Each structure stands twice: as C-alpha cells, then as structure tokens.
Amino acid sequence: MTARVLMVQGCTSDAGKSTLVAALCRWAYRRGLRVAPFKPQNMALNSAVTADGGEIGRAQAVQAQACGLEPSIDFNPVLLKPNSDVGAQVIVHGHPVANMDARDYHDYKRRAFDAVLASHRRLVDTYDAVIVEGAGSPAEINLRDRDIANMGYAEAVDCPVILIADIDRGGVFAHLVGTLTLLSPSERARVIGFVINRFRGDLALLQSGLDWLERETGKPVLGVLPYLHGLQLEAEDALPRERANKPQALLRVAVPALPRISNHTDFDALRAHPDVDLRFVGPNETPPACDLIILPGSKSTRADLAWLHAQGWDRAMARHLRYGGKVLGICGGLQMLGRAVHDPQGIEGAPGSSEGLGWLELDTTLETRKQLHRVAGRLAFADAHVQGYEIHCGISRGEALTSPFARLDDGRSDGAMSADGQVMGSYLHGLFDDPQTLSALLQWAGLHHAATVDVRALREASIERLADMVEHHLNTALLEKWLGMTACVP
Template sequence: MTRAIMIQGAGSNVGKSMLVAGIARACVRRGLSVAPFKPQNMSNNAAVTADGGEIGRAQALQARACGREPLVDMNPVLLKPETDTGAQVIVQGQRFATLRARDYGKQKGQLLPAVLDSFYRIAKGADLVLIEGAGSPAEVNLRDGDIANMGFAEAANVPVALIGDIDRGGVIAQLVGTHAVLPADDRALIKAFAVNKFRGDTSLFAKGMETIAERTGWADLGVIPWFADAWRLPAEDVMDIASHKGGDIKIAVPRLNRIANFDDLDPLSATPGVSVEVIQPGRPLPGGADLIVIPGSKSTIADLADFRRQGWDIDLTAHVRRGGHVLGICGGYQMLGTEVIDTDGIEGPPCRVAGLGLLNVVTTMKPQKRLARTTATYLPTGDEVSGYEIHLGETTGPDTENGWLSIGDRTEGASSKNGQILGCYLHGLFDADAFRTAYLSRLGKAVSAHNYADSVEDTLDALADHLETHMDIDKLLSLASPIQA
C-alpha cells in the first residue's frame, strides 16, 4: 500500500526541498521505494526529464535521492518567470501558456485534475510519496484554487508536516501564526512540525518546541541543526551557489535578472582550487577573473539590455582585451553573438537587437522549444559529456564552423578563432569530471581532480545521516496516510 505525507513550510526557503531529498535518501536506505512530488514549483532552474519534458531542478535532485529517473509527473506544474508580473506555465512537462500573475491566479484551480493525475501515476509502484509544498499555507489570500499547499493536501487527503526556519528568526510566530490564520479544515491536516536551520545547542530551544506543541497540538518532529555541507548539493536558488574565494582559478558569473539553469555552476563551485563568484547587479565584473561565465536566461533580449545597463558589456570587453576567457551557455551563448532576431515576438515585441559581438553568430528566436537530454564529445580531447538542451532559438554563423562539441554527426557551439570565447547550448557539461578538468586546464592553471557525482551522492548520504540523528523520521512515517485515488 502506497502512503504519502506532505512537507510544507511556514515560509519560502525554509529548506523544504533539501529536507525532502534527505528524508527520501534515509527512507530508501531503510528499504522503501520512494518517489518525490511537488504539485507546483516556481523556478527558472529546470531539468529535462527522461520522458522528454521539464521539471524543477529540486525535484530532479529529489529523484536522484530516491534512486529514480526524473519524470514530468514529479512536478506537474512549473512556473518559469519571464517578467515581474508574468510567467511561462509548464504543465506535465510541456509549455501550456504564458500568463500574467493575476490571470494564473484565476486559472490555477483548473490545473488540479492534471496535478492529481500526475500524483496518482507517481504513486504507483512506490511505498512512499514525499510531497513538497510551495511558499507557505499561511498565505490565505491565495487559498482559493490553491494547488500548491492546502488545496492539494485537501484534494488528495494527505497529512502535512510543517517546517519552520529558525535562522531567519521568529520561528515560534511562524508556526503558531500559521496555526492561527488557517481555516479549521486546513489546520486539521497539519499533524506535525519541525524547526530547521538551528545553529548551536539545540537543547536551548526545548522550551520553544514545547510552546509550539502546546499552542498547536502538533507532534514534535525535532530541531534540525544547520547542515553545513548543503552547498555541495545542486542549488535551487542562484543565491545558494557557494562562492569559495581564494582558489587559484577565479570564475565570475554575472547575476542575470532572469538567470536560468544555473546548475552549470555547481560542479565548478565544488571543484577544489576554483573560486566561483556570482556578481550582483550594481557591481562591476572583476578585473582579476580567469573566466567569465554568462549563464542561461529565461529572457535573453531583456537580460542582454540589462547586461548593458549594468555596464557589464564594457567590463567584458576589458576582460577579453586582458586575455581572459569567456563561456556563454544557452542564453549567454545567444548574447555573445552579433545579433538576436525575434521578428515573431517570442520574447516580447518583435525586434532585432545587437549582441555583445564577441562571437560571429546570429540567433533567430523560434516558437518551438528544444528539450533534449544529450551526450556529446568535447572535440579537443575526445572526452564524453552528458547534459541537456532547453532553449528557444537557432544560432548560425561563421564561428559555428569552429564548434567545439560534437553531437552525433553535427557539431555544437561556436568558438572565436583564438579559442578565447566559447558558446554552446549544452547545459550540465561540467558534471563530466574529465571534461571539466580539461576545460579548466585551458586557463593555464593547475586543476585538482574531483569526482562531482560521487560528492553529490556522499552529501545526500550525509544529509540522510543528519536527519536520522536530529529528526524523528519514524514518527513522520507513522503519520503518512494511505493514498486513496
């Protein structure tokens, strides 16, 4: 019999995604077949699934923790922000519509049947489904038509464990306040709580846990200390990318307004001797960088305009003049060309805009998105690279004749004649240890060997150990209820 429980947060970024991954790995090690599920996610950091769609990157990590291939049903609704007020809506892995926030708010309830359909499919063959909420159920103004938190929990009749974040302060108010504002039916679905990200002696918060339990009637699952190795896992938010300064190889990454699929940075950040620094708007690109990586973007043309407003185009030109290397991935690759053409208005009003002009290529936006998991060969060394493509647009021009990857019988990417500037559409290429070492060696500095895949697996195991020690997983599992389709 398949059982399920939902992990919700008393706020955003309380650590739900990581907790689900760690609990999943702990339960798998206990011999259970576990599947992750998140009804609705909002992120431009997406993963391409085994069945040809896209889901939030966090659910791909959770699938990995479960020992499963990522599937579109693990995250049936994905919102990918394109502007401050609108987002592309992905349903069961495929583009459904682009909607303004107010319009999505009116229509989201109509997606509940698709969400439940995915949930019941994921549940087949699993002993346990770990469901992750989004944001906070205390946002009662969003309750009508909700599919992310209590609306889903009510429809699927699953119990909830609520997580508070003590690191941001006011955790008693977070949890007791959520209890106070929820309607009675929603409140009854919450069975337990835990406090996450504690720094110091957890026994000092014993009275706080008693207070929360007394005021809510919820079961106490424990106080979870700060997990110091969290940075070793793929980051869900670009602000969680660890910047380790002091490494011989210095990599700078401009923080684009609509940065997307920045998981390319995780293996670089984890490599010994490499310093990855995410440069915030308002700051110049540093003069001492060996490599500047321009990452993916959900809105290439808008981010290109913002890149210029920041003065980063001037900094980049100076970097190249000093002999520095540049790598553009996906949207960053498109920006490096001479022109981006969007006559069909794919990203906004029809237009043609000048690129940064560092690669002699032109990108034409097309309505059909390319989604593919891909294996390629790094031509200079013959090393194999596995990754994924997720983009709109086709890029052509003389510098594509200097493609530096091969995919089947075609070359991929573009290179300047001196090899100083590279671009490609392939995400995830730095996961390959041999390629990463070979590419970084081009910067003229020694590179330490590092097995990135093993480090992620070891960190998931360490996270599971951490939760087994500090969280009452037995009690959590006892609260999970049978799924009734």
C-alpha cells in the first residue's frame, strides 16, 4: 500500500506552511499513523545535518521530530542556500552539486525534479502518509515554468492541496481568491480547502467573510487557526519577527544580523532564556553595550566579514573587549575571528582572501568538500557535555587550535580559545540547545546561577501545542478521510 499524500501550499512566504505541516505531522503521529514530512525544494540558510551525513532545511528537521523520526535527506531532496542576491549553492540529496545563478538553476530543474520524485517514491513506499510543504506561493507566474516546489509537484504526483493564508498581515480574502484565480483549472481543482492562520479576535466577526469565501470559491474553510504566542520552533529562514521584552535580564547579548546569516536558530535557546536579553543588530544600527557578542554562521563569510568592517563592528568589538566583554564565534563567526579567510577556488564568491578580525591565531581556507557531521564531546574550558552539528567548507589551521573549545568523541578537537579567555570560537551549530553547554557558556560570559533552559523540551511542547490546535480548530473528519486514517485510529 502506498502512502496518502497531502500538500500544504501558501498564498505568501511565511504564511504558516512549515508550522501547519509540523502540526499535521504530530496530529497524525499521535493518531497512530506512520507519517513523514516532505518539502521538494527549500530555499533557506538554516539547515540541519541528517544521521546519514546530508544537509536539509531545519524546518524539515522539526517536522521529522513531529513525526517521531530522525531527519533524512529524502525529507528535503533539493535545498538552495543563497550566497548572493542572484545565486545559490544547490544541494541535492544532502550534498552540494554546484553554485548556480537563477538562469542556470532554471535549466537544471529537470534534473532536480528527478531527485524530488525519487525521494517521493521512497517515502510513499515506506510510510502511511506524507505531509508535503510547498515553497513561497503557487501563484508566482514567473516561476510556473518547470515548477518543482508547488503545483508542478502536486500535478506530477496527483495529490490534494490545502491553501493557507496569514490573516495577521491583512488582505486574507484577496490572497486566497487571488491565488486560486491565478491557478490553472486542473491546479484549482486539486485545492480541497482553505486554512486561515494567525487569527486574533472574535471569530463571530469573521464568519460572514468565511461564508462569502465558501460561496465564492465552492471550497470549504477547513479551519481558522489562532495566533499562538510563545511557540519555540526553529524558523525556516527569516530572522525572528519579535524580540522578547526582558527588562530584568541579567546578561545582554548582541548578534550582528549578517546579510547572509546562516543557522540563526542557534540562538533560540538564548532568546528563550529568562535571564538573557538577545538582540539581533541590523544594518546601520549602532552595536549596543552588552556582555557578550556572538558572531553567527554565514553562507558568504568574506562578504559578511566586509559588512562587519563597514558597519564598524571591528571597532565596537575592540572597545567591548577592552572593557572586559566576551566574544564567541560560531562556524563562519569563528573563521572571521582569525587572521584571514582564503577562498582560492571561489566557493563562496570571487576567488581571493580577506583579512580577518585577528582575535584568534588561525587562518581558514575554503575547500570544495563540505564538512557535515553530527558530533558530541566535552567542553575544554568547563566540565560539561557538548553536542551539535558541523556544516562548513572552511578548514582552519593555526596556533589557536592548540587551545580548543571542545574535545570531540571522534578524537578531533573543535574550535579555539584566546590566551586571556575572552574570545572563543567553535564550528558547532546548536551549541546552546544542550542545557549543560548553555549553562557553561553563560557562566563564561558572566551569568552565574542562571535558570536551566532545555530548548529541545520547549520545542517538543510547542509541537504538542500545534497538534492540539489541529484537534480543536480544523475539520479533523475531513483530514481523516483524506489521509485514510479510519483503520489507523486506536
């Protein structure tokens, strides 16, 4: 028996596709279904490492957690990681194949679609149900040709589609009706209903609009989802919309919002910590006074290093360190803290070298083979466990590495620490997710006796809230019918 396939497409980016897929996955999992997530093509700089050493979007890793599964390369067979405004690294089945501009990738899409359909076949042969997430909007006319992310995929595998729109942005009825109008007749026919997301207020005041929508389109509104505050889920790509108000926070953390920042989900645990006030500092904003500066990962290390210099972060960091502050670099941030970053093969842009910030005695050379590892070990500067994942092309060498950040169980060491202990760097993403590592790093930064925060447990609780939301606010009878769940319900 092959799996039932149900796809969620959105009227816009950030309409709530990723969240709804995670919610449906956990709801179906709780009902006894063997369910898997799927996103044919993702464009994101937040990625995860799978158990088999591949790379997929972080949203699909969260959706895998909702299904009770380890992340797999088949959950996101094509990942695009932008490294400029017009180009991206193309990752197929977990591994990079090339850097391409938009036109080159358009020509490559036929081969990419073969990878998508291969993963699709493996999933439908293995699971009872596959919940699929689209990308962007299916009504982007200029992208319809050779589409593999939305209706192109849905038409190829003949699956039904739920269309979701964000009412918090306004214009929800125009989004839904306009999207439907721009679809072809066959695409329009496979839309089986609408979900309205992020609603605040009295539902009775919305009812006349829902009735009109159903009359106008002949399609049902499957439910109206409330605006859920305090969800602890990893974002697919965009930086968090909201900054928590923590006037009583004991530790202030500043993170430069690099133009090509990657894996900013590294900071979710800090954002959730009641004693920590973390701020992403954007372009043309003065770096604030703080206790800790963290340089995040980057998809274009040399370009983002130039941005740091242009924005005055080099001078701000020098002043920060003179007054006793601490600096931590993660992945690309570690590379920036060294003496130089070399890219002789033009892996992330034009070939060349860039002078680093010079706070650690190391040099980094970008190499073709990407390092993709899930690792564990012990911190070198504290008696604490550490685990995380590596995603980088750079190989660092230098004296600073003799004083490592961590010693790994596979026999390697990771990162570096300055002689005075004020500057540290690590290649490991996800550092703060481990409660022991989080506590040790906060103590190093000056926050003693901090509250214990387990962000993994918070994510699990958020996924459970999402499943409850499906149960209470969506038409579950129709969902059960579409997913063939009658025989699976305990």
